[in-house]
Amino acid sequence: MSRHRALALVLALLCALTTLTGVAATGSASAAAPSASSSRADFAPMQLGDRGWRVRVLQSRLHQLGLHSEVVTNSFDRETRDGVATVQRRRGWTADGVVDERTWLKIVSLTTQPTTEALHNVYAPGKPLLQQGDAGMWVRQVQARLKQVRWYDARVTGRYTQATVKAVEGFQAKRRIPVTGAVDRRTLTRLKEMTREPTKAELFNVVPSGPALDPRCLTGRAMCVDKTSNSLRWVVDGAVLETVEVRFGSDELPTREGAFTVFRKSRDHVSSLYDTPMPFAMFFSGGQAVHYSPDFAANGYNGASHGCVNVRDRAVVAWLFDRVRLGDKVIVYRS
Secondary structure (H helix, E strand, C coil), X not given: CCHHHHHHHHHHHHHHHHHHHHHHHHHHHHHHCCCHHHHHHHCCCECCCCECHHHHHHHHHHHHCCCCCCCCCCECCHHHHHHHHHHHHHCCCCCCCCECHXXXXXXXXXXXXXXXXXXXXXXXXXXXXXXXXXXXXXXHHHHXXXXXXXXXXXXXXXXXXXXXXXXXXXXXXXXXXXXXXXXCXXXXXXXXXXXXXCCHHHHCCCCCCCCCCCHHHCCCEEEEEECCCCEEEEEECCEEEEEEEEECECCCXXXXXXXXXXXXXXXXXXXXCCCCEXXXXXXXXXXXXXXXXXXXXXXXCCCCECCCEEECCHHHHHHHHHHCCCCCEEEEECC
């Protein structure tokens, strides 16, 4: 064999070995790292109606992001879907509430592995915000809210007594919150979710006197005009602050019934239609207004208005005029 022929044979053998090594290496890499497409194919999306442990883990992670309640279940419900959609919306993705792989990886990257306690709704007591011996408006708020959900039946006092402790314990036990009798952040949040803002009447044990108030009068600011009892009650957040006698229009010119708002006030008004004085007029429906009536003051119910709500106590209607604002409610009804 010539020297040139031997050198060519060695080069051929080296080339063959290099090719085999590359093939082996490529095969190993393929086995160790599946392609992205095969990874996506292996991920099973989660969506509304699904059930299982994965859903429980998802909910716990959403809770870490403030997008789900602390109580987790195996059911992919509307709350879960809305939380997922919020994650997607914040990133400019299609907010369909379906957990695809991209959404899941983003949620995982933003959260930590849920603890066994969190996944089984086992909670440690939080730092007390209110507890026995405390006093003040915050305690009134808690007592009034507990009264709304019928866990507290004593007077709202603003003092965190043993009766308040018992009510809080019952509320916590019902909702699988650590039973301490003290209000921590978890207890307060759950209580607020289940109740509305207490009215002044609820906070200070004010019981409306006289005929029943129309439910529309129990929130906000309202002149509550009762045709049955011939009364007008000024009500703020459910508390009756003033009551005055009134009269109404005749059968030919009746006072309209319904829910209205004050859209105009005129302290020294004179009717352009009837040329009669209407001091302290508070208009609520067309030309109909609540106002002082000298005729009502002189003749009582031996007469009628032209559709307005007449008041005969000048001092009270003047007091009311100074407090009523444009936009306040006027509820005219029969009890």
